[in-house]
Amino acid sequence: MEIGVGLPGHVTGLEERTLVTWARRAEERGFASLTASDRLAWSTPEPLITLAAAAGATERIRLVTSVLLAPLHTNPALFAKAAATLDRIAGAGRLHLGLAPGAREDDYQASHLDFSTRGRALDTLVERVTAIWRGEEEVGPAPATPAGPPLWFGGTSQATLRRITSHGTGWIAGTGGDINEFTTFATRLHSRWKEAGRQGRPRTRATAMFALGGHAHQSLAHAVNDYYAFAGPDYVRTVIDTAATTADMIHTTVTTHETAGLDELVFVGNHTDPKQIDLLADILGDKLTSPNSTTRAPDRSH
16 A cells, blocks of 8 residues: 655645645655645645646655546636646656545635536536547647546545546545445445446545644644534544544554555645654655655556
8 A cells, every 4th residue: 555645735824835845855755645635715725736836846756636626627628738737747647636526515606606516517527628638629738648647536426436437547535434434435436347347446545634743633623623614513523533643543544544455545734844744754664655766657548
């Protein structure tokens, strides 16, 4: 199982230049991926622009949107161009696009878009974007990764299964989910993948919140209480209770997900200090990939 690190973009009071330092240090310490989250009606930095800055500051680490609220991008051709440009800046194989409809209505209200049709909007965007990347329309530049960056989808619906098996590389599980829920959906996904005639197997990626050091619990409460308030106090408590704040909790989280067959676990930061990466890396030790390893372009064949 590979291990990535998630940028603390959801933490209020963030100084955006700090994210570039996070990117460099994550690569130096051997993390497999760097993820950026998305929200419109929040202070979260825009993920594609954030990852473009990270791409210019790094050479090897994967760059992942986890997850991008794709239906907010109402011009598929422009989105295809933006993502292909980032893919070329990063280099083939580095950019992975995690996409989802999103669960927060205020992001759609701020966009003057219909929240109830977001699933159909995502399907339309994916169909058009992948066609453009195949060269069926004269929209450039072409992505560096053959057929375009690999697509990952979030959610646990039938529509998520359909999207992954028709266009996807894998599934991104949400934060704070129960490991039994993860294995149940992963089993369904593997079955549908085979039924669709896809070769190989779908990949799986999950996220876990973390904060380390003397003020770990305060940092976590500060970051999570505001950001997840829309989901209610029970969900906020679940996220806080399942977050890793000690070395033992980090190791337990890794072991649990590794045993469940996860391909990559991403620890998402809840404090903006880049020293959080060093604290996490020191705990993980040889669980991390070699800093000298390179990222290869994924196999997009169906």
